[in-house]
Amino acid sequence: MDWTALGVSLRLGIGTLLVLVPFGVWFGRLLATREFRGKLLVEALVTVPLVLPPTVLGFYLLVTFGARSPLGQAFQSLVGQSLPFSFEGLLLASAIANVPFVVQPIQRSFEAIPTDVRDAAACCGLTPWQRFLRIETPLAWPGIVTGAILTFAHTLGEFGVILMVGGNLPGETRTLSIAIYDRMQAFDDRSAGVMAATLLAVSVATLMGATVLTRGVGRGRG
Amino acid sequence: MPLDVEFSCGAGDVLAVFGPSGAGKTTILRSIAGLYRPAAASVRSGAQVWADTASGAFVPPHERGVGLVFQEYALFPHLTALGNVMTALGHRPRPERRARARELLALVHLAEHASRRPHELSGGERQRVALARALARDPAVLLLDEPFAAVDRSVRRRLQDEIDAVRRTLDAPLVLVTHDFDDVLRLATHVLLLEHGRQVALGPIAALTGRPDLSWLREAVGLGSVFQAVVSGGGAGGRGLAELAFDGGVLVASNPGVAAGTAVRVRIPAREVILAARVPEGLSLHNVLPGTVSAVHPDPAFDHVMVQVAVGGTPLLAEVTRDAVDRLGIIEGAPIHALVKSVSIDVQPASAGSSMPLPSGS
Numbered sequence: 001m002d003w004t005a006l007g008v009s010l011r012l013g014i015g016t017l018l019v020l021v022p023f024g025v026w027f028g029r030l031l032a033t034r035e036f037r038g039k040l041l042v043e044a045l046v047t048v049p050l051v052l053p054p055t056v057l058g059f060y061l062l063v064t065f066g067a068r069s070p071l072g073q074a075f076q077s078l079v080g081q082s083l084p085f086s087f088e089g090l091l092l093a094s095a096i097a098n099v100p101f102v103v104q105p106i107q108r109s110f111e112a113i114p115t116d117v118r119d120a121a122a123c124c125g126l127t128p129w130q131r132f133l134r135i136e137t138p139l140a141w142p143g144i145v146t147g148a149i150l151t152f153a154h155t156l157g158e159f160g161v162i163l164m165v166g167g168n169l170p171g172e173t174r175t176l177s178i179a180i181y182d183r184m185q186a187f188d189d190r191s192a193g194v195m196a197a198t199l200l201a202v203s204v205a206t207l208m209g210a211t212v213l214t215r216g217v218g219r220g221r222g
Numbered sequence: 223m224p225l226d227v228e229f230s231c232g233a234g235d236v237l238a239v240f241g242p243s244g245a246g247k248t249t250i251l252r253s254i255a256g257l258y259r260p261a262a263a264s265v266r267s268g269a270q271v272w273a274d275t276a277s278g279a280f281v282p283p284h285e286r287g288v289g290l291v292f293q294e295y296a297l298f299p300h301l302t303a304l305g306n307v308m309t310a311l312g313h314r315p316r317p318e319r320r321a322r323a324r325e326l327l328a329l330v331h332l333a334e335h336a337s338r339r340p341h342e343l344s345g346g347e348r349q350r351v352a353l354a355r356a357l358a359r360d361p362a363v364l365l366l367d368e369p370f371a372a373v374d375r376s377v378r379r380r381l382q383d384e385i386d387a388v389r390r391t392l393d394a395p396l397v398l399v400t401h402d403f404d405d406v407l408r409l410a411t412h413v414l415l416l417e418h419g420r421q422v423a424l425g426p427i428a429a430l431t432g433r434p435d436l437s438w439l440r441e442a443v444g445l446g447s448v449f450q451a452v453v454s455g456g457g458a459g460g461r462g463l464a465e466l467a468f469d470g471g472v473l474v475a476s477n478p479g480v481a482a483g484t485a486v487r488v489r490i491p492a493r494e495v496i497l498a499a500r501v502p503e504g505l506s507l508h509n510v511l512p513g514t515v516s517a518v519h520p521d522p523a524f525d526h527v528m529v530q531v532a533v534g535g536t537p538l539l540a541e542v543t544r545d546a547v548d549r550l551g552i553i554e555g556a557p558i559h560a561l562v563k564s565v566s567i568d569v570q571p572a573s574a575g576s577s578m579p580l581p582s583g584s
Contacts, residue, residue: 121309125285
């Protein structure tokens with residue numbers, strides 16, 4: 001059992017959550033409440049990571065942020081290390097790969113709030129910020145939780161993108177799923193089996209947690 | 223859809239915006255609330271300018287003091303009835319809010335349901351929560367969007383009475399959007415008639431319902447006369463009848479169950495009025511009112527004619543056939559009698575603050 005790899009996986013999952021959930025809430029709500037030109041294109045772009053093979057996604061991320069690209073070189077001069085083969089690079093790749101998982105459920109749950117309820121909140125004297133905090137977020141909560149859970153679970157299991165961008169550096173970019181592959185290549189079925197079972201258990205626990213969180217909040221909806 | 227309306231109303235007024243579906247009624251309400259920004263509009267409340275496209279001024283809805291009761295109530299599903307009402311009390315100091323919310327719920331007779339969620343309440347109860355929430359704003363104007371559309375008839379009457387009672391405690395005008403003329407008759411002091419976004423007529427209710435040229439109303443609502451009267455006695459009372467004194471004479475109608483001296487609102491559908499050149503004999507009628515023909519308005523779509531008869535100071539509307547007009551020689555200025563059955567007269571206690579003139583001498 002590679003505890004370091006488990007640690008990397010969990011750090012990656014939680015890090016992706018911290019980055020993506022605020023973004024998902026902001027962007028999902030925007031898509032749910034505004035009409036604008038090019039909205040269809042934006043919604044399609046959001047969905048692209050779902051259908052793209054992970055290695056293709058990884059490839060394009062490398063090209064865009066690799067050591068030879070302008071963005072990669074800017075990062076290098078700022079931080080002192082290259083983006084690929086670093087945990088930060090993994091975080092970026094994971095965030096991009098998970099955009100559809102976080103934006104779509106949140107968008108749907110904001111869309112489900114009747115316009116009348118939002119208008120009523122305005123007529124009750126609530127400022128746009130108060131409306132968002134006290135009325136919209138509680139009502140959209142199941143979607144937000146779903147988005148977060150899906151993102152976390154998907155990140156734990158992500159393989160192709162991480163291998164392409166991260167490169168399997170122990171303690172840095174070797175996540176548990178990479179470690180399983182690594183052990184299998186070395187004919188170490190036992191270790192791989194232990195880690196696979198761990199990952200399975202974490203995923204199941206995550207999904208159970210999601211059900212509990214959304215069920216408790218969902219009760220009592222008119 | 224282009225809207226072309228202009229009106230104003232003051233404290234105590236109940237303005238009914240009436241018209242068929244799609245006429246633009248809800249748009250007007252939403253414009254007053256600030257939920258809709260017309261291309262060209264001017265909305266003022268007292269000295270405050272809420273919207274003026276000419277100068278670019280626009281006050282967002284949460285800064286206007288409007289109370290809006292939505293057609294589907296739009297209650298916050300995750301809050302209790304008390305929570306819903308408290309949400310609208312942000313302008314009050316925090317320690318006062320809970321007590322004030324309870325007070326408002328008691329006003330609409332929902333005190334014991336304060337901790338229920340909307341999905342645990344009936345349609346009528348939800349509407350009352352919505353009303354309490356709108357009142358909580360201490361609004362400059364109370365807006366009701368088809369308030370009785372989603373409730374059945376039996377509940378409707380009680381809710382109308384409830385709103386009427388609430389309105390009397392309110393120091394603000396009430397704008398009510400409806401396609402049901404019954405609401406207009408029960409609650410309104412003024413009516414704004416809307417057709418395809420255009421303001422067709424605006425005025426006190428008595429003036430409008432007595433207008434023979436608004437024939438499109440007829441099939442929809444049953445045009446008729448509406449005027450004030452005072453219960454002058456149960457003279458005929460032992461037999462379940464009452465006498466109503468109005469500006470032009472006395473009507474005998476079914477006893478409305480109110481004490482003598484009470485002001486009442488009388489409605490007589492035009493279809494229930496018979497015209498006679500002479501006083502008839504041997505009929506079951508109690509009411510034979512002498513008057514003069516003041517207007518004759520034929521409706522080209524039907525073979526009917528609307529005849530307006532001045533009975534003293536009150537115009538009465540009668541719908542008769544063209545043939546009858548010819549046979550009786552009904553022309554403007556001709557003397558005529560209006561015959562009305564007691565059972566055809568609809569009587570309700572008058573709402574306070576209504577702007578119809580009371581009969582003189584009462």
